[in-house]
Amino acid sequence: MGFPGTWMTESESMVYRVVPKCACSSIGQIMFYSDHGRYFDGDIHDSTSGLHKWSQEASQSPIEKTVRSHNALTFTCVRNPYARILSSFFDKIAGIQRNGKRYRGNLVPQLMQRYGVDVGSPENNFAFDQIASFRRFLLFARDTIRWRRPMEPDIHWSAMSGHISTFIVNGGRYDQIFFTEKFNDGMQKVLNAAPTPVKLDVNDVPKFNESEGHGPKRAHKVSEYFDDLSRHLIWEIYKKDFQLFKYDFDNPDNKFPKGEVDINEVHAKLGR
Structure with a gap:
């Protein structure tokens, strides 16, 4: 089965389990920049070099090795x-x-x-x-x-917990899970903890919203x-997404989570 939907920097500084519709364009571009000091010219989903992706055959062995040895900071991002x-x-x-x-x-x-x-x-x-x-x-x-x-x-409307669980079930472990709604804080924590070749401040990152303006x-x-x-x-x-990632089911207009993600609970409940 391996690790579908997983991206990794070429420097192996960080591993990211993609969850569609949760700022993945921005995260991919930040990962690319943290290695190369520049953003990918175009939609990061179209890149075929400069960023390891499980969908690229040559990337599978390095991703698998790094994930199984847990040698890189590993994270994902969720959304209401x-x-x-x-x-x-x-x-x-x-x-x-x-x-x-x-x-x-x-x-x-x-x-x-x-x-x-x-x-x-x-x-x-x-x-x-x-x-x-x-x-x-x-x-x-x-x-x-x-x-x-x-x-x-x-993949764009299947549950986040489903995407996140395949990574755990196949032998991966997350260090951080942060919220799209608190993107800058969460992404900066990842960057601060990962040994990236190029340092960057998330506040300086341009907006990468590949879906905007098409509808x-x-x-x-x-x-x-x-x-x-x-x-x-x-x-x-x-149901699992609301419970594990602490979002407010009772008030659809409250986009913010009601608490922090308990990483141990996520591994326990999604690793079965």
């Missing part, structure tokens, strides 16, 4: 589940991707046909009922996660997208 699934919807379903097309080709037409999801288009300035369409998308996301129908769950802007506050049924579905899908 309400905000994360909303971001997935606006980026992957309602937005146009970097290649100018819809995400996964026929996924959006399939959602329109089977679930009645409407996401507008650039031609009508993405005019659609965001709340109704999001709730229908949420039903689809739950179906993919619960029954793997009408397709396998997508509609969220028109309502978070809680307005989640009625009783939606919140029931969210709990069904992300």
Whole structure:
């Protein structure tokens, strides 16, 4: 099985388990900079050199060796589940991707046909009922996660605990888990603890948001997208994420966690 979704600096100063929709573009660029003193020119997800990635065959052996020996600072980053699934919807379903097309080709037409999801288009300035369409998308996301129908769950809306657990189950161990909502503090702690060839201050890092500007802007506050049924579905899908990463299920508008992550609890509960 190995360590899918894992990135490592070439200097082997740090190892990162990617969790989609949790600042992974920024984290990848910071890792790249900490080795080379410059940012990758383009979307870091497209890089094929300068950063070890499990998806690159030549990177698998060095990643495996470092993870198993725990010779590098190892970390990941999490995000409020309400905000994360909303971001997935606006980026992957309602937005146009970097290649100018819809995400996964026929996924959006399939959602329109089977679930009645409407996401507008650039031609009508993405005019659609965001709340109704999001709730229908949420039903689809739950179906993919619960029954793997009408397709396998997508990495952008499958639970964070699932991504994070594969790393533990296969023999990895985290040193730090920080919050997207407190990104600068958390990322700086990682950089301070890792022996990086190039030092950098997170406050100086430009914004890397690869999904921004490709689709509609969220028109309502978070809680307005989640009625009783939606919140029931969210709990069904992300119960572990709320519990382990201390997010506030009762108040969707409170994006901040209610406490720090207990790393030992994460290893105990996700390492089974």
